[in-house]
Amino acid sequence: MRSNVVPVLAFFILAGALAAAPDFVGAWIGKTEIPEAGIDELTLVIQKKEAAYFGAISDTLGYLAPGTELKEIKVDGDVMAFQFYLVDGSLMSGKLTLKDETMTGTWIHPEGNSAEMKFERKK
Secondary structure, three states, X not given: OHHHHHHHHXXXXXXXXXXXXXXXXXXXXXXXXXXXXXXXXXXEEEEEEOXXXXXXXXXXXXXXXXXXXXXXXEEEOOEEEEEEEOOOOOEEEEEEEEEOOEEEEEEEOOOOOEEEEEEEEOO
């Protein structure tokens, strides 16, 4: 009897872990505030191939080239960290936390400026 319980228990534990895995993949619409420029609307597209994530980010104020590639994407649980270049060549860092259908976090400019970002999954 005991030998049947272990595989069943292992199945439910694995199924629960897979169901709880964060899903960053998709299109996201967001906003951030740029100091002295105002609200910048953002579009973020995340894809995954095998174990690697890749993606692109665009904005409406022109600080990013359309479809700017995300670099150094790292996912740890429900947190995604990445880098991207502004049109002036500045290397920015971003970190977002996924909860349900929303990602929130910050961007950081190499000179130390930062601001919040908030994204909602595009439906």
